[in-house]
Amino acid sequence: MRSLVLLFVACLALPAQSVTFNKDIAPIVYNNCSACHRPGEAAPFSLLSYSDAAKHGPTISGAVASRFMPPWKADAASYEYRDQRRLTDAQISLIQTWVKQGMPEGAVKDRTSTPTFASGWRLGEPDLIVEMPAAYHVPAEGADIYRNIALPLGLSDDKWITAIEMRPTARAAVHHVLYFADPNGKAHEKTDGAEPGFGGMRAGGATVALGGWAVGAQPHFYPEGLALKVPKGADLVMQYHFHPTGKPLEEKAQIGLYFAKKAPERQMISIQLPPVYSLFEGLDIQPGDKDYVVKDSYVLPAPIDAVGVSAHAHYLGKLLKMTATLPSGEVKTLLAISDWDFAWQDRYFFKDFVALPKGTRLDAEVHWDNSANNPRNPSSPPQHVEWGEQSKDEMGSVTLIAVPRSADDLPVLQSDIRKRTTTSATVRVMKDPKFALKIRALLAQ
Numbered sequence: 001m002r003s004l005v006l007l008f009v010a011c012l013a014l015p016a017q018s019v020t021f022n023k024d025i026a027p028i029v030y031n032n033c034s035a036c037h038r039p040g041e042a043a044p045f046s047l048l049s050y051s052d053a054a055k056h057g058p059t060i061s062g063a064v065a066s067r068f069m070p071p072w073k074a075d076a077a078s079y080e081y082r083d084q085r086r087l088t089d090a091q092i093s094l095i096q097t098w099v100k101q102g103m104p105e106g107a108v109k110d111r112t113s114t115p116t117f118a119s120g121w122r123l124g125e126p127d128l129i130v131e132m133p134a135a136y137h138v139p140a141e142g143a144d145i146y147r148n149i150a151l152p153l154g155l156s157d158d159k160w161i162t163a164i165e166m167r168p169t170a171r172a173a174v175h176h177v178l179y180f181a182d183p184n185g186k187a188h189e190k191t192d193g194a195e196p197g198f199g200g201m202r203a204g205g206a207t208v209a210l211g212g213w214a215v216g217a218q219p220h221f222y223p224e225g226l227a228l229k230v231p232k233g234a235d236l237v238m239q240y241h242f243h244p245t246g247k248p249l250e251e252k253a254q255i256g257l258y259f260a261k262k263a264p265e266r267q268m269i270s271i272q273l274p275p276v277y278s279l280f281e282g283l284d285i286q287p288g289d290k291d292y293v294v295k296d297s298y299v300l301p302a303p304i305d306a307v308g309v310s311a312h313a314h315y316l317g318k319l320l321k322m323t324a325t326l327p328s329g330e331v332k333t334l335l336a337i338s339d340w341d342f343a344w345q346d347r348y349f350f351k352d353f354v355a356l357p358k359g360t361r362l363d364a365e366v367h368w369d370n371s372a373n374n375p376r377n378p379s380s381p382p383q384h385v386e387w388g389e390q391s392k393d394e395m396g397s398v399t400l401i402a403v404p405r406s407a408d409d410l411p412v413l414q415s416d417i418r419k420r421t422t423t424s425a426t427v428r429v430m431k432d433p434k435f436a437l438k439i440r441a442l443l444a445q
Contacts, residue, residue, distance in 0.1 A: 018101065018106075019097045019104075020104045020110065021053060021054070021098065021103065021104065021105050022050070022105060023106050023107070023110035024098065024106075026053075028091050028094065028095065029047050029053055029060075033047045033060075033070060034046075034048055035115075035218075047060075048115075049114065053103070054105075060095060060099075061095055061096050064087055064091075064095055065092055065096060067086070070086070071085070072084065072085040072086040073337045073340065073344050073346070074335060074336070074337055075336040077333045077334060077335060078333045078334070079350050079351070079352070080350070080352075081308075081350060081351060082223075082349050083218070083220060083349065120167070121165055121167075122218070122219050123165050123258060126165065126256030126258055127259045128153065128256070128259070129254060129255070129256050129257075130151045130153060130254070130255050130257070131151075131254045132149060132151065132196060132253055133196070134196050135169075135196075135250040135252040136149060136195055136196050136240075136250070136251045136252070137248065137249075137250055138242050138244060138245075138249045139244055139248060140244060140245070141244055143390060144175070144389070144390045144391055145199070145240070145241070145242040145244070146199060146200060146241055146242075146389070147199055147242065148190075148197050148198050148199070148206075148240070149196050149237070149238050150188040150197065150206070150235045151188060151255075152185060152188050153234055153257075155230065155231075155233060158230070159229075159232075159257075160227035160229055160259060160260040160262070160263055160264060161210060161228045161230055161257055161258065162222050162226070162227040162260040163219060163220060163221040163257075163258040164179055164210065164211065164219070165258070166213045166219075166254075166256075167253060167254045167255070168253045169252050169253060170242070170249035170251035173242050173244060173251070174240060174241075174242060175214070175241040175242065175391060176213065176214040176345075177212055177213045177240050177241070178209070178211075178239040179211055179213075179236065179238060179239075180206030180207070180208060180209055180210060180237040180239065181206060181207075181208035181230045181234040181235065182206040182207070182208075182234055183207065183208060183231045183234050184233075184235075185233045185234055206239075208229070208231070210228050214346075218346055220347060221258065222268075222307075223349060226264050226266070227259075227263070227264045230257075236255065241389075243391050265407075267403065267404075267410055268401055269304075269402055269403070269410070269413055269414065270399050271400045271402060271417060272397050272398075272400075273296040273297070273298055273364035273397060273400075274294060274296040274364070274396075274397055274424070275296075275397070276397075276421065277312060277387075277396060277397045278294050278387060278395055280425055280427070280428040282387075282435075283385070283387040283395075285384070285385040285394060286384060287381065288371050288382060289368075289369075289370045290369050290373070291367055292316075292367070292369075295363070295364065295365045296364050296365075298361070298362045298420065299359060299361050299362075300356060300357075300359065300360045300361075300362070300413075301412055302358050302404060302406075302409035303355070303357045303404070303405040303406075303409070304356050304403065304405060304409075305354065305355055305404075305405060306324075306334065306350060306353065306355075306356055307402055307403060308349035308401045309347070309398065309400050309401065310335075310345075310348065311335060311337055311345070311366075311398045312345065312395070312396060312397060313340055313342070313394065313396035314391055314393065314396075315342045315378045316374065316385060317340035317342065317366065317367070317394075318340055318367045318368060318374070319340060319365070319366075320335070320337045320340055320364075320365070320366050321333070321337070322334045322335045322336075322362060322363065322400065323363050324354075324356055324360050325363065326360055327359040327360065332354075334354070334362075334400065335398060342376060347401070349401075353403075355405075356402075364398040366396035366398070368394060368396070370385060378391065378392050425439070
């Protein structure tokens, strides 16, 4: 018995296992942090070496412990996402232990190779790089700006885009960018003054939607076999939403396009709840309202495979969620963001396609917090907020990206989604005849 006690005491006296940068911390940092924390990217400091990490060790420890970093706002859902940046509890514990132990570098033999990035592009060298021929000057002050800037792509054949990576130069002022293709190749000729492009929220003849980029978003490839068509001779139109920051900035972005080797077998669709970012919901968020909620549902008229999901709101957004209730009654969570942050918006692609049969009911809810207790509230004291496209206005929705199980079901889904949006608009106009005037004014911009 005495020997067992002595052995136990000896074990307690053993020093804790040493955690070193080279062996334990570098793989975590290089795989989850360095893509943003490097020269030319948005992060405030680099994390490409031991000295970089040691210099900011306590800051890193605190940021990962609170899950402020790496930025990954989606909560755990019923299906796993790919490219997930959320650290495990074990990884967070390793970082905290390393800092407590004095941040040792470790043995040279354990050193992890520093990651390399092709020409600075996160997804590797693009198939085509285009750049704005002249800079757009974002003023220091004033209302938000919507600006369409078009670039000829010079494509001699139809192409299928599987990813777009954007490198803005006025990153602090760029709230989001929507990408479109103008099949006629004429959008780049349109102008309304000395600055590049033309104003407003309509992208002219750019009728082919190609996705977009928002604050905090990371570039992603579409899952294997999926892509979006860009016709030969088309222009790329970038519809910017600029939010002046207090100092003048110049935007002269580079855009990298990645092409699929062949046309996809299935076409992607988007199911947005509520449609048009809650435009028809009559948002009326009073000052002090801690939980203003909008809910929406949609029953699938045909079977689909869910590819991914995204969400959008402005500063007052608090919680955004989408679930799928299967015909069996089983409820699956597709997306839940319980701590919405306007500064970190992304798309979340499922690791594997999620089969949702005909009759599945999609339910979405968006919550806003217009109280003084919301640290992200842009107004102090809180102000009355309605639907609008300025950053201090509000909007919100959750969007499911999917492909029909069968090509024959594509027109069924497209028609039903259009009908649903039209019905929502009609119901809103019947409730508020003046709403039709608001829509006309919006379309005239």
